[in-house]
Amino acid sequence: MKDLVDMLSKLPKPNASPPPTSQSQAAAQPAPPLAEPKAQTPTASQPETPVKPAQQPQQPQTPAAKQPDTDVAINVPKPAVPTQEDDMARWNDQRSWVRDFSGGSCFYANVTSGPGVAPTIEGYGTVVQPFEQLLSDFQSRFHVEPDISVRLITLSQCGVPTFLRFLDRSSAARPQLVLDRTSVPDGSPVSGALYTGSGLVSNIMLIDHKGVAFNLDDRMVPQTDKVTFNIPIGLAAADKAAGKAVPQIMLVITGPKDIQAAMFSRPTPASELLPKILEEIEADGSQFSATATYFRLGG
Incomplete structure (x- = not known):
């Protein structure tokens, strides 16, 4: 036993380990700064190119269909121009029609315009209604609207329309x-x-x-x-x-x-x-x- 103790005492002793550092001390020490990357300077052989948005590939366009030729030649006859004889016949027809129009006992109407122009009519009466009917019937008969001037008179003057008729x-x-x-x-x-x-x-x-x-x-x-x-x-x-x-x-x-x-x-x-x-x-x-x-x- 004594020999064993002597042998152990002669063995070399291990070095003492340094005490561990605390977490607070480790956090207090700042981390070394990161090195900034160096900007790359373009060289003459590598010029800067502006950035462009990526372009979509163009779709091939379908050629437009050719429109057919729409010009059509039509031989349209020109409307016939009324002759003086036509104007005179139409005027006489209008005068006769107005003269024969029945507008009542105290009524007179007469075409005052000449042939070939827009018809105008002058009338005498005590009320307007017969002349409104005259206007409507004339337009239906001759397909033109006459200009009618109505002279409203009194009952005592009704002998004048009778005389004029x-x-x-x-x-x-x-x-x-x-x-x-x-x-x-x-x-x-x-x-x-x-x-x-x-x-x-x-x-x-x-x-x-x-x-x-x-x-x-x-x-x-x-x-x-x-x-x-x-x-x-x-x-x-x-x-x-x-x-x-x-x-x-x-x-x-x-x-x-x-x-x-x-x-x-x-x-x-x-x-x-x-x-x-x-x-x-x-x-x-x-x-x-x-x-x-x-x-x-x-x-």
């Missing part, structure tokens, strides 16, 4: 009566001119809104190629108080001689005067014509 069938040339204005203030003159053919005689009268006729023959002033007039006209006190414009009609009768019934001197109801004039014209057998012009007085 009777002489409307005459082939005699009509006189042309032109007013300077169609709206005349109360107390102002009504003025204008009358044009007739050479060698003809005219009788002129005014028929007021009450149906009373006034002879205007001695108020006419003869000129070289026309007759002029400038006649002061006013309303009665009751009509002034009403403050409304009232219809007035100037009527001209033209023929180869004077009509005795039309040469009256005192104001006369038109309902008595006009039938007498028609009787004389029928008995004479000569060609007479008549025209009327409308204006409004006062208001």
Whole structure:
């Protein structure tokens, strides 16, 4: 046993291990910094190239189909241009149709335009409805819309449409009566001119809104190629108080001689005067014509 102890004591002793470091001390020491990478400088043999987005490969396009030739030659005949004879025939047809149109007992309509132009119609009546029907029927018959001017009159003046319808069938040339204005203030003159053919005689009268006729023959002033007039006209006190414009009609009768019934001197109801004039014209057998012009007085 002693020998074993002596042998062990003679063996070399191991070196002492260093004490372990704590975790806190190990964390306190910073890690060495990382080395920055060096920027690569382009050389002349390697120039910079801008970055481009990747391009999708192009799909081959299908060639467009060739359009067929659409030009088609068509021989379209030009519309026929109406001749003067066509215009005259159409105008006479329109005049005859309007003359025969039935619009009631107090109604008159007449084509005032000439051949070859848009139709215009002037009418006299106490209400508008018959002229609305005339417009519709005319358009259906001739496929064109006429321009219609309606002159609204009083019941006391209804002898004028009857008189005009009777002489409307005459082939005699009509006189042309032109007013300077169609709206005349109360107390102002009504003025204008009358044009007739050479060698003809005219009788002129005014028929007021009450149906009373006034002879205007001695108020006419003869000129070289026309007759002029400038006649002061006013309303009665009751009509002034009403403050409304009232219809007035100037009527001209033209023929180869004077009509005795039309040469009256005192104001006369038109309902008595006009039938007498028609009787004389029928008995004479000569060609007479008549025209009327409308204006409004006062208001």
